Amino acid sequence: MTVTDNTESAWRVPPADYVAARPLDYLITQPSSCYVTMRDGCRIAVDAYVPQPKDGTGPGRFPTLVFFTPYYRRFKLRPGGSGEVNPNTGKFRDYFVPRGYAVVVVDVRGTGASFGTRDSFRSPREREDSREIADWIVAQPWSNGAIGATGISYLGAAADFLASTGHPAVKAIAPLFSVWDTYADNYFPGGIQLKSLTKVYDELMVGLDHDRRDILRQFSYFANPDFEGPQPVDEDPDGALLNTAITQHLGNFRQTDFMAEFRFREEGLPYDPTFSSASFSPYSVADGIRPDVAILSVSGWFDGAGYANGAIVRHLTMRDNPRHLLLGPWDHGARIDISPWRTSVEPSFALLGEILRFFDTYLLGYDTGLIEEAPIHYYALHAEQWRAGHQWPPVVARRQFYLASDGELAQAAPQAGEDQHHVDFSRGTGHNTRYERIAGIDSRHYYADWQGRTTSMLSYTSAPLPSAMELAGHGLADLWLSSSEPDFALFVYISEVEADGTERYVTEGLLRALHRKESTAPDQYRTTWPFRSFARADAAPLIPGQLERIRVPLLPVAWQFASGSRIRVSIAGHDDDHCGQVPHGRPPVITMMRGGEHASAIELPLVAV
Numbered sequence: 113m114t115v116t117d118n119t120e121s122a123w124r125v126p127p128a129d130y131v132a133a134r135p136l137d138y139l140i141t142q143p144s145s146c147y148v149t150m151r152d153g154c155r156i157a158v159d160a161y162v163p164q165p166k167d168g169t170g171p172g173r174f175p176t177l178v179f180f181t182p183y184y185r186r187f188k189l190r191p192g193g194s195g196e197v198n199p200n201t202g203k204f205r206d207y208f209v210p211r212g213y214a215v216v217v218v219d220v221r222g223t224g225a226s227f228g229t230r231d232s233f234r235s236p237r238e239r240e241d242s243r244e245i246a247d248w249i250v251a252q253p254w255s256n257g258a259i260g261a262t263g264i265s266y267l268g269a270a271a272d273f274l275a276s277t278g279h280p281a282v283k284a285i286a287p288l289f290s291v292w293d294t295y296a297d298n299y300f301p302g303g304i305q306l307k308s309l310t311k312v313y314d315e316l317m318v319g320l321d322h323d324r325r326d327i328l329r330q331f332s333y334f335a336n337p338d339f340e341g342p343q344p345v346d347e348d349p350d351g352a353l354l355n356t357a358i359t360q361h362l363g364n365f366r367q368t369d370f371m372a373e374f375r376f377r378e379e380g381l382p383y384d385p386t387f388s389s390a391s392f393s394p395y396s397v398a399d400g401i402r403p404d405v406a407i408l409s410v411s412g413w414f415d416g417a418g419y420a421n422g423a424i425v426r427h428l429t430m431r432d433n434p435r436h437l438l439l440g441p442w443d444h445g446a447r448i449d450i451s452p453w454r455t456s457v458e459p460s461f462a463l464l465g466e467i468l469r470f471f472d473t474y475l476l477g478y479d480t481g482l483i484e485e486a487p488i489h490y491y492a493l494h495a496e497q498w499r500a501g502h503q504w505p506p507v508v509a510r511r512q513f514y515l516a517s518d519g520e521l522a523q524a525a526p527q528a529g530e531d532q533h534h535v536d537f538s539r540g541t542g543h544n545t546r547y548e549r550i551a552g553i554d555s556r557h558y559y560a561d562w563q564g565r566t567t568s569m570l571s572y573t574s575a576p577l578p579s580a581m582e583l584a585g586h587g588l589a590d591l592w593l594s595s596s597e598p599d600f601a602l603f604v605y606i607s608e609v610e611a612d613g614t615e616r617y618v619t620e621g622l623l624r625a626l627h628r629k630e631s632t633a634p635d636q637y638r639t640t641w642p643f644r645s646f647a648r649a650d651a652a653p654l655i656p657g658q659l660e661r662i663r664v665p666l667l668p669v670a671w672q673f674a675s676g677s678r679i680r681v682s683i684a685g686h687d688d689d690h691c692g693q694v695p696h697g698r699p700p701v702i703t704m705m706r707g708g709e710h711a712s713a714i715e716l717p718l719v720a721v
Contacts, residue, residue, distance in 0.1 A: 535685030
């Protein structure tokens, strides 16, 4: 049964209760829209929604929530058409404006009705634009001088970038389901390129930037047949300026070509050595965020291949700021409750209410009680309960399980031995995984076809658990192995095998062997798991047949294993549904060591419950 937040003891004041007591004193009216001219002459399209008092009193001054989006600030509807014209930000508009927040939505340069071209995913030019948009906001008669920024995914990273400008009006940010490091959290988790993500996202952005409505209809979020491209600003009633802007967008970068340039993290482009993956990653400018800026980091357990890591690293790194961390039973954007035990596909948690409480605290100065709450809240799957925490990881104790003979996962180191796995490049994890939603695919069910997938992998299964055990944090695969090839991709999966044989996906870890060298995490990138630079200088081919110790951190999760269930660890060398071959056309043979001096093991942050 999915437990809603207002029945839990994890909060002193549950988010739903806070919302129920919060008045709605304002009305939403049509936005005003205009162009704001940047330092280089580029015109940026902006919509402003200003609260209108229900009691008919005169105009007031309000804190502003700003959203920087490449997905259109607003669609134009055909005459007589209907539908939500803000599919990306409409729910925030409808939630916050009636509660006394001005909402400003911005087409980032090279998108929507804005002019210019895009030279990058999350271009540094956009960061400088955000500073100038903040100047424009505080100069408006309806602004009280306080700005917050939020949004999902791209928009969440834009909130980080705005705060990193050090603009004095920015008081609080809530990056939702967004990266800290675009390389490791998004496109190259474990140093392995997500081929399907790059291709699908490129198609989406061509559909948007080139106003290709035939392409957009493939994406459920933008498939409304009444959409007629981006909405022109008020000063452009006939759309002539919009058409000129869209023509400029034809010169935008292409994601498939662009991302292929970043095989190594923080390596500069051939034509611009100063531009690397750091240039479009928030961690690289984090030292510009003032320590008084409050930060709410939000993600979900199935949020792509690293977005939850991004939320956690942001929380660990910005330790001098007022900060809060929320990790729920969600996919990317909390579109779906991903729990196999959910009672509803739609999440029941009052996520917008928790975000409201955060901004009420730090933008309006209300005494909401948030500061007295635990700084971390996370949801334990299978237990179907929220937990409160004061540190990450929430479970410090770790239990060791050893790879043993006959596919056993033992609690004591076994006799020495080895197993071989012949990598099959035709095998994948299906299309109901954590990877689809980040590519704009409207997933509704997660790992529903996991049963039997691990039979083609190198798997080790524990004895039945004598009591329920709860995992909370990052597991770690500590493996001794060799390969027949000088490079390979390593995928490690954790499953729960219930007493009746039902197998459920829990989490995974992935790492390209080329990037096996561990490094000390820098100050702007604090972790509690092994850090890799993914730099060319640290990359090294394997010597075929030579034993190596490789530690693979698993993606974070909180999951309760039932009494009588067994824990299964499965190891593979490819995921054909999401990742490219490593190495190309040369499927390796992996030899996994167990026991003796080379005892491969899995460490899990487990406690009995």
